[in-house]
Amino acid sequence: MPEDTTTTTATAETEATGSDFITRAIEEDLKTGRYDRVHTRFPPEPNGYLHIGHAKAIYIDYGMAVAFGGKFNLRFDDTNPAKEEQEYIDGIIKDIAWLGADWEDRLFFASDYFEQLYEWAVQLIKAGKAYVDHLSADEIREHRGTLTEPGRNSPYRDRPVEENLDLFERMKNGEFAEGECVLRAKIDMAAPNINLRDPVMYRILHDEHPRTGDQWCIYPMYDWAHGQSDSIEGITHSLCTLEYEHHRPLYDWFIEQLGVYAPRQIEFAPFILSYTVLSKRRLIKLVNEGHVSGWDDPRMPTLAGMRRRGYTPEAIHTLMDLVGVSKANSVVDIALLEHCIRQDLNKRAERRMAVLRPLRVVIENYPEGQVEEVEAVNNPEDESAGMRKVPFSRVLYIEQEDFMENPPKKFYRLAPGREVRLRYGYFITCTGVVKDAQGNIVELRCTYDPETRGGYAPDGRKVKATLHWVSAAHAVQAEVREYDYLFTHEDPNVLQEGENFMKYLNPNSLQVVKPCYVEPSLAGAEPGSRYQFERLGYYCVDPDSSRDRPVFNRTATLRDTWAKVQQAQ
RNA sequence: UGGGGAGUCGCCAAGUGGUCAAGGCACGGGUCUUUGGAACCUGUAUACGUAGGUUCGAAUCCUACCUCCCCAGCCA
Numbered sequence: 001m002p003e004d005t006t007t008t009t010a011t012a013e014t015e016a017t018g019s020d021f022i023t024r025a026i027e028e029d030l031k032t033g034r035y036d037r038v039h040t041r042f043p044p045e046p047n048g049y050l051h052i053g054h055a056k057a058i059y060i061d062y063g064m065a066v067a068f069g070g071k072f073n074l075r076f077d078d079t080n081p082a083k084e085e086q087e088y089i090d091g092i093i094k095d096i097a098w099l100g101a102d103w104e105d106r107l108f109f110a111s112d113y114f115e116q117l118y119e120w121a122v123q124l125i126k127a128g129k130a131y132v133d134h135l136s137a138d139e140i141r142e143h144r145g146t147l148t149e150p151g152r153n154s155p156y157r158d159r160p161v162e163e164n165l166d167l168f169e170r171m172k173n174g175e176f177a178e179g180e181c182v183l184r185a186k187i188d189m190a191a192p193n194i195n196l197r198d199p200v201m202y203r204i205l206h207d208e209h210p211r212t213g214d215q216w217c218i219y220p221m222y223d224w225a226h227g228q229s230d231s232i233e234g235i236t237h238s239l240c241t242l243e244y245e246h247h248r249p250l251y252d253w254f255i256e257q258l259g260v261y262a263p264r265q266i267e268f269a270p271f272i273l274s275y276t277v278l279s280k281r282r283l284i285k286l287v288n289e290g291h292v293s294g295w296d297d298p299r300m301p302t303l304a305g306m307r308r309r310g311y312t313p314e315a316i317h318t319l320m321d322l323v324g325v326s327k328a329n330s331v332v333d334i335a336l337l338e339h340c341i342r343q344d345l346n347k348r349a350e351r352r353m354a355v356l357r358p359l360r361v362v363i364e365n366y367p368e369g370q371v372e373e374v375e376a377v378n379n380p381e382d383e384s385a386g387m388r389k390v391p392f393s394r395v396l397y398i399e400q401e402d403f404m405e406n407p408p409k410k411f412y413r414l415a416p417g418r419e420v421r422l423r424y425g426y427f428i429t430c431t432g433v434v435k436d437a438q439g440n441i442v443e444l445r446c447t448y449d450p451e452t453r454g455g456y457a458p459d460g461r462k463v464k465a466t467l468h469w470v471s472a473a474h475a476v477q478a479e480v481r482e483y484d485y486l487f488t489h490e491d492p493n494v495l496q497e498g499e500n501f502m503k504y505l506n507p508n509s510l511q512v513v514k515p516c517y518v519e520p521s522l523a524g525a526e527p528g529s530r531y532q533f534e535r536l537g538y539y540c541v542d543p544d545s546s547r548d549r550p551v552f553n554r555t556a557t558l559r560d561t562w563a564k565v566q567q568a569q
Numbered sequence: 570u571g572g573g574g575a576g577u578c579g580c581c582a583a584g585u586g587g588u589c590a591a592g593g594c595a596c597g598g599g600u601c602u603u604u605g606g607a608a609c610c611u612g613u614a615u616a617c618g619u620a621g622g623u624u625c626g627a628a629u630c631c632u633a634c635c636u637c638c639c640c641a642g643c644c645a
Contacts, residue, residue: 148571192572203643222645333580336594455603535604562605
């Protein structure tokens with residue numbers, strides 16, 4: 001009984017990961033026989049780039065299909081040519097593929113169904129369930145009523161079927177200007193649910209459509225296209241966010257009037273992240289006004305931006321697993337996102353040494369001109385990553401913040417007279433500080449202990465700190481871009497009258513650091529490759545890199561307990 | 570004031586009448602350490618919106634109330 005086996009497996013898997021209300025609803029539908037299979041879809045509108053919030057929807061849609069051995073479609077809801085562009089279609093496809101959701105050969109467009117939708121509209125008109133309205137947009141709004149008052153019928157509401165048919169045909173044939181008339185469903189202008197007050201089904205748009213060109217000048221509204229598109233594709237579970245909850249009665253109404261196959265819509269809470277904005281309108285504003293370099297700016301919560309920043313699909317997936325699925329309004333702490341990427345990259349990113357804010361160190365007793373190749377572990381979390389050689393010589397760079405002339409209590413890095421270890425190198429002791437005319441520290445004089453090669457003291461003596469370093473003569477110059485949250489407030493929506501979210505834009509969200517010195521193995525690093533710079537954080541090679549001048553985006557810092565100690569002091 | 574949703578620790582989130590108050594993040598201690606990373610151990614004696622009620626027993630059932638979110642595009 002292969003079928004039973006499949007069902008059992010799917011159930012076991014979903015139970016193993018903890019079941020959410022959607023999983024339970026689907027299990028119920030399968031058990032009662034409402035559906036005998038699972039088929040979901042992700043329905044983006046190609047009017048912008050996908051962001052981390054969409055990733056949640058994709059993981060739920062695709063994840064449910066996988067969990068139940070079902071299918072998953074990608075369908076663009078391209079019903080508004082005024083706002084949609086091919087660039088966005090391409091970008092969205094790339095992002096979803098990157099996330100790992102697989103729609104196989106089922107890439108669809110709502111525009112594929114324009115003809116069918118048109119026929120169905122005619123069917124509704126014939127049934128006396130739709131009419132052409134000549135009220136202006138303003139008048140329609142006026143007639144709609146308010147949240148507490150019922151609306152009023154349009155004077156055109158009871159036109160004879162024949163007249164509606166004729167008018168609708170002429171709408172399709174381009175005989176009317178934009179805004180002159182619309183097709184409306186005839187439901188109930190007094191319905192408490194405003195979506196049922198004779199919603200517009202078609203409006204006239206003399207716009208070139210990315211896919212259908214100038215074939216149509218009437219375009220279906222989302223509410224008219226969406227449910228039927230799901231129906232056409234045989235979707236069993238139309239999973240969407242909470243905001244569509246009160247559209248469900250309308251979708252059900254259309255399906256019922258048409259007498260076609262009915263999917264089941266289930267709504268879940270949207271994904272919201274602290275310290276960021278996710279509304280398309282706002283993201284577009286950030287891009288258009290130049291507050292970021294583009295949709296893929298590494299500070300952006302877009303998938304394109306996060307990819308460039310160095311985030312992995314796996315980390316995003318883990319985040320969604322941890323966040324879970326519910327109907328409660330919630331804001332996810334951005335610290336959880338950071339935790340996910342650190343956890344992932346800790347396991348897989350190779351380590352390298354990079355000095356971002358260099359301080360020159362001369363090892364006085366190290367022979368001039370001598371160069372040694374020391375062995376360094378590529379990834380202590382993954383033995384198979386192997387080893388590499390790093391050149392060591394008399395003049396090195398260390399991090400400025402790894403030295404203090406007058407160290408406070410818990411600072412145990414380098415200081416005058418103190419001995420520390422250079423990772424994989426030697427123990428060194430600071431013997432002198434060289435300053436410029438302004439009193440700035442420009443160079444450290446040190447001695448090394450030749451007995452400590454590799455970083456071990458044969459006499460067993462300990463040092464409290466291990467520093468990363470780079471040989472000055474061998475270092476590759478690099479640029480590092482450090483990012484902070486784009487907003488200074490955890491909820492950029494907390495605004496007074498007349499303010500807007502730009503109030504919280506973080507002026508220091510990008511800091512370019514250069515020249516930095518990185519170990520020679522990083523020359524020519526491939527854009528997109530990720531590394532952990534020891535003791536600093538995770539970095540991803542930016543496409544702006546050139547062979548002799550790599551550019552790194554800081555994906556995330558390492559957890560920094562010293563920073564906390566400092567803050568506490 | 571119409572309709573639709575939601576309220577469990579600082580943030581997510583399990584729990585669906587009987588070891589009930591999971592788990593993760595964050596935060597605090599500690600062990601270990603050639604990354605002040607990672608890993609490991611450990612802590613946060615009143616976290617179940619409020620008030621009643623049903624019951625031997627309620628976060629879980631009932632009633633009322635409170636708070637928050639969404640809806641009045643020819644956007645999706």
